[in-house]
Amino acid sequence: MTTDSAATGTTRTKARLSDRARGERALGWRLAGPAFVIMLLVTLYPIAYAVYLSLFNYRLTDPAGRKFVFLRNYLTALTDPLFWQTFTTTFIIVVVTLVFELVLGMAIAMVMNKVVWPRKTLRTIVLIPYSIITVVSGFAWLFAAQVSTGFFNHWLHVFTFGAWNLEYDWFGGRWSSLTIICLSEIWKTTPFMSLLLLAGLAQVDSSMEEAAKVDGATWWQRFYKVILPNMKAALMVAVLFRTLDAVRIYDNPYIMTGGANKTMTLSMLVANETINRVEIGMGSALAVILFIIVLIIAFIFVRGFKVDLTGGTRGR
Amino acid sequence: METNVSDKVKTWLGVASIPIMVWTAIPLLWILATSLKSTAALADSTQNILGNFWPKHMTLDNYRLIFTGGASDLFVPALWHSIVVCLVSTVISVILATFCAYAIARLDFPGKGVILTTALAVSFFPVIAMVTPLFNLWRQIGLFDTLPGLIIPYLALTLPLSIWTLSAFFQQIPWEMEQAAQVDGATSWQAFRKVIAPLAAPGVFTTAIIAFFTAWNDFVFSSNLTSENARTVPAALAYFTGASQFEQPTGAICAAAVIVTIPVVILVLLFQRRIVSGLTSGAVKG
Known part of the structure; x- marks a missing residue:
């Protein structure tokens, strides 16, 4: 000034x-x-x-045996089937949660944008999952799906008129475990997504939508041709934020499965290598790989999709 | 905007919001319900109603267990650790970020963009990538399993977020009003106290809440960089054991979960509007 x-x-x-x-x-x-x-x-x-x-072969229990190995840790990691398994698991979780969160988040944002009653209650309630500790939400979904303590099997049993097995073990297999992990993630983070999308929706000029309506555009045409293109920036930012957040997923699978049944994620692998096996060199190499993955994703978004992240605060 | 919404659409939107609220509320009610179940009711669906959801006979046994019973030496210290670590790291970051954001919003100096971009980039860090080096370093210099050993990494969570959010808030403040007050005869202290402080306070306060949430939610650092003396609630929950070795601590975990959730939910309900603008201000062009 x-x-x-x-x-x-x-x-x-x-x-x-x-x-x-x-x-x-x-x-x-x-x-x-x-x-x-x-x-x-x-x-x-x-x-x-x-x-x-990460350039050393270094075990905490054997500090004297620390040896410079250059990129060998990276080579070992990238040729290890366990690494690729955790990589696949992480990306399945990222893609599934992102798709559901986008669709649900968009739907919730559109309802919140136009709803008259119960406007305030809805906006408040939707924010609550955001404030729940991730570990707590992990436990809530774990106990809800467990055979002994849970209600999922009981409710499904009723809704399918008795066809669903009351003793179904959700945590007995990879895909059913991942289903619960994803459900819990979706529940916890969709509100955040819908808030970002709502902020984007609020910027769409409603007179443009009106004009399209007068010209005879259907609801879907208005949504696809008017609303979405006009909130593209907010949409991309929301997707980027959530993707980078989901790649780091740790708390939820740790609580629910501890990595059993091939549900270990990249972050869990890093922690496992470091804390349980005290392989500091290898753990560091995995940490750096995860860091590079995050950088690549951010780069793709910022360059490829032209997401302007600093625009909000810079452009005044 | 509301004028063009017909009554029919209004009703449908109202109806559509019901499943959204139910979907949001069920897991919350579920935690509450489980915390009110007796040990026997947890494993026996005949003692519960609504398909093993709500207990027929509610009991506060689980709350007694975590505050005065067998789980109290685990939960009560963890609660204190959480409160101390989160408060200290929030206060430090918000103070530092307030100066930083003030400079970014009001002064013209090179490197503003660099600070903001770095803050954003750093908040995308996979925190787990910091755990391995910190674990190694903390063991060497004796910070492992101490409160400062947790406060420092928590700054990495809260500081970038605070800088980013506060800069967004401060750039919306009409700073000209300070000069206007001085022209009208106010001293600079009066202008700051009566004009700027009331305008800036909501942003600072909201940033503090958001930073506190982020620290409060952390599990990665707390579970990997502490063992007993500094463990916070999220990590302590993961290490809860039952009254006996063969008993699942389900009820105790849920009771503890309710205790640590209630204050946060109250904060959210009270400051809902501001938190939403804080969360979205940095993210969306405006």
Whole structure:
């Protein structure tokens, strides 16, 4: 603000202007610097350290046997069937939850956008799953699906008029376990998705929709040709946020299956390698691989789909 | 916008919102119901109604178990750890982020974009990638299983988020009003206290709530970087054991879950509108 007025004021001398600008720069960095430096220290430093550690064959129980092996940890990881199994599991969860969350989130956002009654109650209730601890929601779905404590089998038994087996073990197989994990993820994060989409919907000019309606467009045509293109930015941001969040999934499968029946995710593999097997070198290599996967996804979105993430705060 | 919605559409939207609310509420009611079941009712569907959902006879035994009974030495310290660690990391990040966001919103200096982009990039970090190096480092310097050893990584969760959200909030503040107040004869302290502080406070407060939630929710750091002396509630829940070795701690876990959920839900209900704008402000162009 101050530089603007100073820059346009023709009566001011150049020396004073640069003095002032310089002072502002210094003050800016003095205020923003500590936060920036601490942020880098607590995040980039561990990552850099992980990259360094990943080049060693290093077990915590045998510190003397630490040996520089260059990229061998990465090679071992990328040729290990367990890695690819966790990779597949993670991406199944990402794709399934994303598709359902997008469709459900969009539907909920559209209802929230137009609903008159019960507008406030709906907007409040929808926010509650967001505030539940992920571990708690994991336990809730675990207990709900378990044979001994749960109600899923009982309800399905009633809805299918007795065809459903009351003793069905949801956590006995890979696909049924993944179903519950995905359901719980969808329940927990759809509200967040619908809030982002609602914010996007609110920006769609309703007069355009009106115009399309007058021109005889059907509901689907209006949705597909008017609403969606106009909220593309919000849509892409929501998809990116959720994808990157889902790739890191850890709490939910840890609580529900502990990785049994091939339900281990990438994050769980990293933790398992580090904490249980104390293979620091290998754990670090896996952590770096996960980090690179996240970077690739973000890059694809930002470059490929032209998602402008800083636009919200920069473009004023 | 509402004017063009016909009565018929209104009714249908009202009807459509019912399944949404039910779908949201069932798992919540389920946690509550399970926490009110006796040990016998947990494994016996004849003692429950609505298809093994709600107990016929409600009991507070599980709550007694976690506060005064066998599970209390696990739950009560964990609750304190959670509160201390989350509060401290929230306060530190919000203070640092307030200065940072003020500079970004009001001052002109090079590198603003870099700070914001870094904050956003860092919040996409797979946190698990930080666990391995921290686990190794913390063991060497003695921070493993301590409260500071948890507060530091929690800053990595809360600080980028706070910078991002607060910058978005602060850029909406009409800062010219400060000068206007000074022109009208207010001192700079008065202008700050009467004009700017009331405008900035909601944003700071909302950011603090969102940062607190994020820390409160963490399981990755807490389960991997602590063992007993600093374990927070989410990790403690995962390590609960029953009254006897052969008994599942289902009821105790649900009771603990209800206890840690209620304050957060109340916060959300009270500040619903602001939290929504905080969550979406950084994400959506506006």
